[in-house]
Structure formats: C-alpha cells, structure tokens
Amino acid sequence: GKEASAAMEMSLLVNYIQPVHFHTFDASEKRKRSYEITSFVETQGTSLLKEFPVDFVNYNKRQMSRIYPRGTR
Structure with missing residues (x-):
C-alpha cells in the first residue's frame, strides 16, 4: 500500500530504541545510552543476574x- 509520512512535529514525539549487542556492564556504563536495548536469552540473563546481581540491576536502571x-517451555 501507500506509505504515509508523519509530520515533523509528530516525529519529534516518538522515542527510538536502538538494539545493541551486550559486551560488558562496564562498556555499557561508559556509553551511557539510555535509548539502547539489549536482548538476552533466558539462560544468559539468569547467569548474569546470578553472577552480577548489582551490575545487572544498575544496567537496567540505565537502559532497557x-x-x-x-524455547523448551
């Protein structure tokens, strides 16, 4: 179909989230980009939370x- 374009005023209201790969908590702290989001598989997320609980919570205070x-559920 025909693609619609938004008015500039409307576009300025939109929040953008940029997906990025996770490297380390320190690297994320240095970047300080609240608009970035990282995806984890459940096993990786659980592992990070168990090994680095404070870092993981602080990471999620700063960014998503x-x-x-x-998939075995």
Whole structure:
C-alpha cells in the first residue's frame, strides 16, 4: 500500500530504541545510552543476574533489556 509520512512535529514525539549487542556492564556504563536495548536469552540473563546481581540491576536502571524465554517451555 501507500506509505504515509508523519509530520515533523509528530516525529519529534516518538522515542527510538536502538538494539545493541551486550559486551560488558562496564562498556555499557561508559556509553551511557539510555535509548539502547539489549536482548538476552533466558539462560544468559539468569547467569548474569546470578553472577552480577548489582551490575545487572544498575544496567537496567540505565537502559532497557529484554529476556526471551527458553524455547523448551
């Protein structure tokens, strides 16, 4: 179909979230980009939370993450 274009005023109201790969908590802290989001598989998210609980909570205070459940459910 025909693609609609938004008025500039409307576009300025939109929040953008940029997906990025997770490297380390320190690297994310240095970047300080609240508009970035990282996806984790459930096992990786659980592992990070168990090994680095404070870092994981602070990471999620600063930027978003999403955790995808295991496919074996």
